[in-house]
Amino acid sequence: MTRVHDMGGRFGDGPVVPEREDAPVFAEDWHARVLAVTLACGSLGKWNIDISRHARECLSPQDYARFSYYEKWIAALADLLVKTGVLSVGDLSGSGDSDLRELAAKALRADSVAGVLASGGPADRPSPLAPRFTKGQAVRTLRPAANRLVEGGHTRLPVYAQGALGYILRLHGAHVLPDSNAHGLGEAPEPLYAVVFHASALWAAPEHPEDDVVLDLWQSYLEPV
Incomplete structure (x- = not known):
């Protein structure tokens, strides 16, 4: 199911127009x-x-x-x-x-x-879960990009990256899991990774196919290849 807020890579929403460097911090x-x-x-x-x-x-x-x-x-x-x-x-x-x-x-x-x-609001926490993946390891994101704890719930895995092949760039340590924390189910911290994806792994016809996209993704969003 397409989520209205999950706009990354979606057609029909128009171009992203950066603001001028001298634009005011608040337009109104x-x-x-x-x-x-x-x-x-x-x-x-x-x-x-x-x-x-x-x-x-x-x-x-x-x-x-x-x-x-x-x-x-x-x-x-x-x-x-x-x-x-x-x-x-x-x-x-x-x-x-x-x-x-x-x-x-x-x-x-x-x-x-x-x-x-x-x-700020640091979200790094100790976790009982050991890191499952290592730098350079191939992983695939889950499909569909959905909260596995609450039907229709919050998740930080974007739809455009669901089922995509990527590679572990680095481990950030353990952080609060949004899928749990957004629904009063506790912080449930787990390992968080920077995962790099080739643009062509995310989109069928990327404008710049040699580009890489880096996403921060929780361990439960990933599976080994």
């Missing part, structure tokens, strides 16, 4: 506000980055196709706030009366933003 003032509100709400501890990514993927196909980048962010954020009980639909429309005092202590203050962004 409200874009900056959406980023700020998203960061502030993330500090409440009600979800993780994988849950937030899946929320954007769960927007209706019609909305996902017509929304701009930051419209997707704010629409998914609204869904998360209601789903986790932080706000009600009435609150979002200005007619609610939710008591948010218990969350006030978790509010991200302006003077803390730089430190929070600088510290």
